Amino acid sequence: MHIKKNIFLLTFFVLPSIDLSSNDIEEIIVKGSWRDAKVLEQSSSIVVLNSALLESQPSKHFENISFLVPNLNFAASDSRARHFQIRGIGERSGYERTPNSAVGFLIDDIDYSGQGGIATTFDVEQIEVHRGPQGSRIGSNALAGLIYIKTKEPTKQFEGISEVSSGSFGTRNIGLAWGGPVPISEDISYRLTLRKDYSDGFRKNIYLNKSNTSKKDESTYRLKVNWKIFDKTELKFLISQIDLNDPADIWSIDGSLNTLSDRPGMDSQKTNAYGLKIFHKFNAFELQSLSSITDTDAEISYDADWGNPVSHAPYIYDYFSETIRNRKTWSQEFRLVSDRTNFISSKKTEWVIGISYFNVAEQNFKNDDGAYGDPLDPFGPYFSQSSSTSKFSSGNLSFFGNLDYFFDESLKLTLGARWENYESKYADSFGESFNPSDYMSGGKASLNKNLNNRSNIFFSVARGFNQGGFNLNLGLAPDSQNKNLYYDPEFLTNYEIGFNSKFFDERINVSAVIFYSDRQDQQVLISTQVDPKDPNTFSFLTQNAAEGTNKGLELDFNLELTESFDFFSRFGILKTEINNWKSRPDLEGRAQAHAPKRSYAYGINWSITDRASLSLDTVGKSSFYYSDSHDNQSKPYSLTNISYKYSIRSWTYSIWARNIFDEYYSVRGFYFGNEAPDFKDTLYERHGDPRHVGMTVRYDF
Numbered sequence: 001m002h003i004k005k006n007i008f009l010l011t012f013f014v015l016p017s018i019d020l021s022s023n024d025i026e027e028i029i030v031k032g033s034w035r036d037a038k039v040l041e042q043s044s045s046i047v048v049l050n051s052a053l054l055e056s057q058p059s060k061h062f063e064n065i066s067f068l069v070p071n072l073n074f075a076a077s078d079s080r081a082r083h084f085q086i087r088g089i090g091e092r093s094g095y096e097r098t099p100n101s102a103v104g105f106l107i108d109d110i111d112y113s114g115q116g117g118i119a120t121t122f123d124v125e126q127i128e129v130h131r132g133p134q135g136s137r138i139g140s141n142a143l144a145g146l147i148y149i150k151t152k153e154p155t156k157q158f159e160g161i162s163e164v165s166s167g168s169f170g171t172r173n174i175g176l177a178w179g180g181p182v183p184i185s186e187d188i189s190y191r192l193t194l195r196k197d198y199s200d201g202f203r204k205n206i207y208l209n210k211s212n213t214s215k216k217d218e219s220t221y222r223l224k225v226n227w228k229i230f231d232k233t234e235l236k237f238l239i240s241q242i243d244l245n246d247p248a249d250i251w252s253i254d255g256s257l258n259t260l261s262d263r264p265g266m267d268s269q270k271t272n273a274y275g276l277k278i279f280h281k282f283n284a285f286e287l288q289s290l291s292s293i294t295d296t297d298a299e300i301s302y303d304a305d306w307g308n309p310v311s312h313a314p315y316i317y318d319y320f321s322e323t324i325r326n327r328k329t330w331s332q333e334f335r336l337v338s339d340r341t342n343f344i345s346s347k348k349t350e351w352v353i354g355i356s357y358f359n360v361a362e363q364n365f366k367n368d369d370g371a372y373g374d375p376l377d378p379f380g381p382y383f384s385q386s387s388s389t390s391k392f393s394s395g396n397l398s399f400f401g402n403l404d405y406f407f408d409e410s411l412k413l414t415l416g417a418r419w420e421n422y423e424s425k426y427a428d429s430f431g432e433s434f435n436p437s438d439y440m441s442g443g444k445a446s447l448n449k450n451l452n453n454r455s456n457i458f459f460s461v462a463r464g465f466n467q468g469g470f471n472l473n474l475g476l477a478p479d480s481q482n483k484n485l486y487y488d489p490e491f492l493t494n495y496e497i498g499f500n501s502k503f504f505d506e507r508i509n510v511s512a513v514i515f516y517s518d519r520q521d522q523q524v525l526i527s528t529q530v531d532p533k534d535p536n537t538f539s540f541l542t543q544n545a546a547e548g549t550n551k552g553l554e555l556d557f558n559l560e561l562t563e564s565f566d567f568f569s570r571f572g573i574l575k576t577e578i579n580n581w582k583s584r585p586d587l588e589g590r591a592q593a594h595a596p597k598r599s600y601a602y603g604i605n606w607s608i609t610d611r612a613s614l615s616l617d618t619v620g621k622s623s624f625y626y627s628d629s630h631d632n633q634s635k636p637y638s639l640t641n642i643s644y645k646y647s648i649r650s651w652t653y654s655i656w657a658r659n660i661f662d663e664y665y666s667v668r669g670f671y672f673g674n675e676a677p678d679f680k681d682t683l684y685e686r687h688g689d690p691r692h693v694g695m696t697v698r699y700d701f
Contacts, residue, residue, distance in 0.1 A: 032106070032128045032148030033137065034352045034402060035337060040500055043414060043446035043458035045131040045513040045554050047570065051152070054124050056615055056643060058165060058656045058696055060173070060197060061218075062119035062127065062149070064689075067619035067639065069129045070572025070599040071554060076667050076686060078300065079201075079214065079246035079267035080117035086131050087517065087550050088576040088595025089144035089492070092627070092668075093525060093540060100394070100467050102490075102523075104134060104142030107149045108224075108238055110275050110292040111331060111358060113141040118242040118271050120220045122195040123161070123177040125152045131554065132494050132515065133464020135442025136416030139356075139398050143466040143492050154179045154189035154226045160701045167656075167694020170200030170212070178701075179224075187228040195220040202689050205249055205259045207308045213249035213264040218242075232282075238275035244268055251306050253675060255685055260311045263320050265302035271295070288335040288354075296327040304370070304535040306674060315676040316373030316381045321536050324365040331358040341406050350404040361393040368536040374677060384534060390428035396467075397421050410450040414460075417443035422467045440465040440489050455501035466490045466523065471541050487542050491520045509558040519548040524578065524587075526629040529672050532679040538672075546580035548592060569602035578628070587628060596624040596634075615643045626669030632683045637665035639688075654696040662691040 028039045028048050039046065047069045057065055063081045066072050074081035075092035083091040083103070090103045091114065101113035112118060121127070127149050134142035160178025165171060179191030201214030222240040229235055249264035271294055278289040301322035305312065312318075335354035341347055366388050373381025402416040423437040446460035468489040498513035521544040530537040552574040560566040576592040591597075603617025620638035625631065643656040666685035673679030 030128060031126060031150050032130060032146060034335070035350075039511075040450060040454075040456045041412075041448065043448045043460045043498075044462075044496060045498060045515065047129045047131070047556070049127040049129075051125050054121055054127065055698075056645075056654075057121070058167070058643065058654070058694060059658065060120055060122040060175070060195065062116065062121055062147070064658075065121060065127065068570070068601045068617070070570050070601060071131060071552065071574055072129055073594045073596065073599070073621070073624070074116070074667065075594060078248040078250060078265070078302065079216070080244065081667075082115060082117045084116055084147065085594045086129070086145035087515070087552065088574055088592045089517075089519075089550065090594070091525070092594055093527070100469065101141050102143040102466050104138045104146040104148075106138075106146065107273075108151055108240075108275060109277070109290055110238075110273050110294065111141065111329065112271075112294070115269070115271070115296065115327075116147070117244060117267070117269055119147075119149060120195065120197070120218060120242060121149070122163070122175045122220060123152050123191075123193040123222070124149060126150045131513075132496060132517075133442065133444075133462045133492050135462055135464040136400055136402055136418045136444050139400075139418050139420045139442070140396060140422065140440060140465055140467045140489075143464040143490060151193070151222060151224070152177070152191060154191040154224055156181060156186075156189060161698065162701070163696060163698045165694055165696040167199075168692045169202055170198070170215075171692065171694050172199070173197045173696075175220075189226050191222075191224045193220065193222040201247075201249075202692070203249055203252075203257050203259050205261060205264065207260045207262060207310065208264075213247050213259065213261070215247055217245040232280055234279045236275075236277040236279075238273070240273045241271070242273075243270045248300075248302055250686055251302075251670075251684060253306055253311070253684070255687070257687065257690065260307045261303035262308035262318075263303045265320075265322070266299045269296060269298040271297075285336050285338045288333075288337055290331075290333040290335075292329075292331050294327075294329045296325070298325040298327070299323070300325065304368075312676055314375045316371055317533075317676045318372075319368070319370035319535050321368045322366070325362065327360065327362045329358065329360045331356065333357075341404075343406075343409060348406045350406075352400075352402040354400050356396075356398040356400065358396045358398075359394070361391070363389070363391045365389050370534055370536060372533050372676070384536075386536075388429045390426070392424065392426045394422055394424035394467075412448045414444065414446045414448065416445075417441070420465070424467075424469075426470065434470045434486075436468060436470055436486060438468055438489055440467065440491075442491075451501075454503075454506065455499065457499040458497070460494075460496045462494045462496075464492045464494065466492075468523075469542065487523060487544050488521050490523045490544070493518045493520070507560045509556075511556045513554045515550075515552060515554070517550040519550065522546070522548040522578070524581070524584075524628050526584070527627070528629070532673050533676070535672070535674055543581075543583065545578055545584070545587075546582070548576065548578050550574065550576045550592070550595070564607035565604065567602075567604050570600065572599040573597065574599070584628075590631070591625055593625045593628050596621040596636075598622040598636075611647045613645045613647075615645075617641050627671070630671040632669055632671050634666050634669060634685070637663050637688075639663050639665070650700045652696075652698040652700075654698070655693075656696065657691065657693040659689060659691045664690070 073085045105113045130146040134146045158180030163175040165173040175195040177193040182188045197218040199216045200212040203214040204211045205213040225237045227235045246267045248267035273294045275292045280287045304319035333356040338351045370384045398420040400418040405413045419441045427433040442463040442465045444462040448458040450456045494517045496515045500511040555571045557569045576595040599621045601619040606614045618640045622636045623633045645654045668686035
């Protein structure tokens with residue numbers, strides 16, 4: 001129904017203005033690889049979201065923007081999504097797990113994998129989603145792919161932007177970014193970014209009579225300084241702080257947006273990050289040094305019974321869980337990156353070699369409490385209280401290399417490889433301690449043929465990997481023979497064939513990728529509730545299924561009908577399967593969790609006049625399984641967003657609406673018992689954002 005409405009809107013607004021005049025399409029440069037390169041030089045499936053698109057989005061967070069990328073999904077159990085899934089592969093739970101991730105998440109080359117909640121997008125230059133394993137580029141944090149965010153760099157001339165937004169649900173946002181050369185030297189430039197985002201959230205707690213128990217209170221601070229020390233040496237320094245103070249009153253018994261919690265939880269995270277890049281040019285190559293440190297304090301807490309004394313009466317049912325987490329990382333990477341090819345001098349190769357070390361140390365303090373009482377039980381109520389601490393550390397040492405060989409100016413062979421060793425340590429207050437380690441390797445081989453300066457076709461084979469780990473709170477000694485104690489690394493072999501082409505004076509750009517992925521020792525997470533009357537007793541277990549397959553198609557289509565009107569569409573088709581899992585034969589042949597078979601995004605951008613413009617887009621997904629622990633699925637949904645802009649000199653005024661048809665959709669689902677006294681297993685769903693509208697004023701200076 002919504003698609004038909006959008007077709008009507010497109011016809012009414014746009015068809016009278018169509019004129020098939022020529023207009024060049026801006027060349028897209030990929031920045032998340034070893035070196036900046038054109039899309040036609042790539043041999044993988046990549047979606048690039050440029051600064052113009054990001055600036056037009058009223059919601060400055062990657063979670064909202066991710067809908068524009070097919071075959072990309074996210075799991076949001078609390079306020080913000082921490083984990084993303086590419087082509088159906090990626091973590092979903094942030095409560096109990098060792099800190100490795102199947103989807104890499106880099107912001108300015110700093111690794112935030114597994115911490116996607118901090119991805120605010122104000123003053124961002126470009127976002128890239130690299131679909132498929134990045135075994136040679138990243139290693140064990142990118143089995144499924146890579147999300148790469150690049151913020152805006154300091155400029156040679158002074159410039160700045162300011163932005164203020166106001167909208168429904170108490171939305172109030174303000175952002176300011178400016179920079180340029182420093183007065184004392186033109187060789188030093190800077191950019192300072194300040195941003196504050198607030199909304200009351202999209203839930204109302206009718207027990208506490210509050211509308212802000214699921215609020216978004218988020219701050220972004222970032223300083224970038226670039227210094228050209230000598231003609232051949234450049235230094236880039238970054239310091240940033242992302243502070244998310246987001247209460248997590250999300251879940252409700254009846255599936256509505258009205259919650260009943262008497263003790264709302266928190267989903268807060270404060271991350272300080274420091275990055276230093278040094279580039280030095282030699283005669284035939286460049287030495288690159290990338291250093292980074294992050295320090296994160298997070299609180300994950302929730303009202304586990306989702307209710308209050310009135311809603312549970314005559315039963316006493318009151319449980320709360322709180323985890324305080326500190327995570328520190330530091331990394332150092334050295335690369336030698338060769339100069340570009342030069343056919344005049346018969347130089348036909350480009351190469352990269354390097355060494356990388358990534359260390360993470362995490363400490364957790366968990367406190368659970370609860371009470372349960374039945375009025376017919378003379379011995380009740382029963383109280384529970386438990387506290388525990390745990391610490392985890394892991395070090396990953398990698399050696400990597402990549403070679404591009406050009407047979408001629410149109411045909412390129414790429415060979416990449418990465419060898420990685422990880423060693424980890426875990427200990428907790430229950431007396432459990434583990435020290436798993438492993439050696440892993442991956443890489444990529446591809447062939448890229450440029451048919452002309454507007455078209456290419458490629459074929460690639462890539463192998464990715466994800467480190468193994470251990471399951472917590474099984475009450476087993478480290479030397480136990482129980483096969484559930486440890487799980488092995490997972491490996492994925494991915495085959496792709498694709499093309500990218502421009503037609504009709506570059507007014508049409510079409511790219512398509514067909515992929516087939518074979519997962520070996522597939523890591524699958526299942527969960528069970530140990531005590532039906534205690535929602536804090538969930539046990540999470542990761543096992544290696546024998547294998548799995550993920551295959552599908554990704555298609556991008558961009559059309560510029562006039563200098564003032566363009567249309568885009570992106571589609572993803574995905575078929576996944578769990579194979580040969582002996583301990584869970586009931587899941588064999590079933591699709592993997594959070595892997596919708598169809599996902600899409602399409603829309604228009606129309607410059608009505610020199611000052612006025614209209615943007616309209618629709619995004620959607622088909623149904624998908626919520627978990628590998630049960631067979632419940634989401635319902636398909638389609639969301640439509642619209643924005644109207646009017647510019648006067650340096651001022652831009654925008655009126656926008658998200659989810660304009662107020663679609664009621666869900667992004668996460670749990671299946672367990674949470675209602676006294678029977679505690680019957682029930683599907684509970686976490687719904688996405690309802691319709692919200694607002695206005696943004698932007699000033700460029």
